[in-house]
Amino acid sequence: MIEFKLQGEFIPLIQLLKATNLVQSGGEAQIVVSEGLVKYNGEVDFRKRLKIKVGDHVEFDGKKIVVK
Template identity: 65%
Template sequence: MQTFPLRGEYIQLIQLLKALNWVEHGAMAQYVVEEGLVKYNGEVDYRKRLKVRTGDVVEFEGQQVKVI
């Protein structure tokens, strides 16, 4: 599992996917979230603007990241 250092209180889920280079662009980030391909703390979450905070774990295509 990789880690992502958070700068600030939170990062939106679609921004995190782009920052990790797990998707090529914002439209793709929105698509994978809308299609239920992303897990947030072990559960599928469809909110594109979800606020990911310290301690949260995001999963996509067999990859995991813990926000620190």
């Protein structure tokens, strides 16, 4: 599990994936989201600009990110 400390009110999903080094680029992040490989709070979500806030959980590639 990866704990991500949020700086501010929210972080877009694709930026979170980059910030936690689960993808190497924004383009790669957009692809994995559009292919339905990312779960947001337990559900597959296709929104690339989804605003992730404190308390949210994101899962990708067998790894879980908890936003604090």
